């Protein structure tokens with residue numbers, strides 16, 4: 570039953586009122602049917618002005634057109650289990666590919682494990698190993714707040730993780746399983762301690778999303794996006810003809826990563842700051858099993874030619890506590906976090922520079938200002 574029929578069934582659309590006529594006679598008169606269109610969503614507007622900027626940051630997404638790598642590799646008497654190359658979805662997928670990587674470790678029976686990397690992927694993997702009873706040491710060149718994972722948005726959605734047409738069915742199976750495992754894990758971490766909360770998102774465009782897309786009608790991730798529906802034209806406050814709402818989690822990396830590091834240390838984990846310049850150096854580690862979560866660092870360390878940076882840039886405005894939704898419009902997105910309003914997006918493939926691109930910043934800020942000014 571649609572909304573109009575439901576209201577009709579409840580008797581809300583065609584009611585009657587009793588009037589007291591001048592002559593003292595009771596008259597029952599039909600009330601005209603009010604229009605049944607849902608009214609426009611009342612959403613607070615983001616105040617996009619150049620002087621509200623508090624910082625602009627850049628990060629390099631570790632992207633592989635064929636998708637992330639989770640597989641074991643024998644290196645002399647060590648076993649390396651790879652878990653890297655998550656592109657624009659490393660926070661999202663971390664607990665899922667971490668679980669897949671741990672299954673490879675399980676088969677060795679080893680309980681003393683090294684994890685390379687202390688971003689979202691390394692931390693989730695390290696915690697999952699601890700939960701299996703392993704003693705874990707993380708080795709990493711940089712720790713939070715100085716990892717790419719600290720730059721992430723981070724909306725829970727595996728966006729920009731692979732190029733369709735470059736993946737294998739085996740990868741897609743891993744991807745869908747990882748997304749489901751990770752989504753379930755993040756759900757039990759919702760709350761202020763980890764800086765994770767649910768929010769409605771509005772995807773905005775000129776045309777409906779293609780059925781085959783990850784947000785489309787045939788997506789294998791449909792069960793992971795709650796309340797997915799197109800807004801009726803009368804509800805849509807955005808200056809785009811199509812607005813798709815779906816609810817998902819927003820993870821605040823600058824709260825989340827330190828909280829997971831605390832969990833890791835409380836459970837007895839050790840963290841050692843160390844850079845590995847070659848795989849030969851891994852032979853000096855005391856652990857026989859090593860999980861490689863070095864993100865983009867895996868390109869040089871393991872000579873992965875497919876791995877490439879996809880530069881992303883965010884301009885962050887002063888926080889606005891009343892903004893309780895995300896927007897995704899073509900190449901522009903807005904995520905409201907407690908540490909600021911994030912305005913993205915750029916995807917510069919093959920670019921290694923960590924310098925902000927001022928032209929891209931201008932495009933993002935101007936575009937976002939236009940969008941929110943035009944909102945009903």
Ligand SMILES: Cc1cc2nc3c(=O)[nH]c(=O)nc-3n(C[C@H](O)[C@H](O)[C@H](O)COP(=O)(O)OP(=O)(O)OC[C@H]3O[C@@H](n4cnc5c(N)ncnc54)[C@H](O)[C@@H]3O)c2cc1C
Nearest residue numbers: 628659661686687688690710711718722724845864866881
């Ligand atoms: C602008 C932007 C927005 C994003 N938004 C989202 C989003 O909304 N949702 C989402 O899920 N993802 C998002 N991402 C993607 C996300 O940031 C990455 O996928 C994720 O951070 C990858 O995590 P990681 O742990 O693999 O890598 P990293 O966070 O880079 O961690 C790698 C670790 O390995 C260490 N390391 C590397 N090389 C070596 C070495 N040789 N020796 C020792 N240690 C080494 C590093 O020091 C670090 O500790 C975004 C990224 C950007 C740039």
